[in-house]
Amino acid sequence: QVRLVESGGGLVQAGGSLRLSCAVSGRGFSRYIMAWFRQAPGKEREFIAAITWIDSIVYPGDSAKDRFVIFRDSAANTMYLQMDNLIPEDTALYYCAADPVAIPKSRTESYNYWGQGTRVTVSS
Numbered sequence: 001q002v003r004l005v006e007s008g009g010g011l012v013q014a015g016g017s018l019r020l021s022c023a024v025s026g027r028g029f030s031r032y033i034m035a036w037f038r039q040a041p042g043k044e045r046e047f048i049a050a051i052t053w054i055d056s057i058v059y060p061g062d063s064a065k066d067r068f069v070i071f072r073d074s075a076a077n078t079m080y081l082q083m084d085n086l087i088p089e090d091t092a093l094y095y096c097a098a099d100p101v102a103i104p105k106s107r108t109e110s111y112n113y114w115g116q117g118t119r120v121t122v123s124s
């Protein structure tokens with residue numbers, strides 16, 4: 001069983017930055033695929049990026065890949081999403097997810113473990 005807890009969301013002005021954290025606990029996640037998704041009001045959950053926990057190979061999605069960076073700190077058991085130059089369209093609930101297989105990595109159905117989400121609001 002793996003537990004994921006997101007934090008770091010909040011209200012930020014357009015052009016600002018936020019760093020989201022996903023604290024990971026449990027057993028066996030060292031070989032998991034970890035990912036960030038987001039869900040804006042009235043829209044489907046959207047893939048942002050994935051990373052392999054064991055060797056930090058990154059699989060970026062199409063959304064905001066030039067402004068968002070996924071990385072992890074294995075010593076802290078934490079995955080991060082650095083978000084820069086935020087725009088109002090980035091307003092959403094941001095989730096971290098994990099799965100030992102995650103094929104394909106961009107689909108929500110590929111992940112068995114989810115956090116509760118952290119809300120990001122970008123004002124114009």
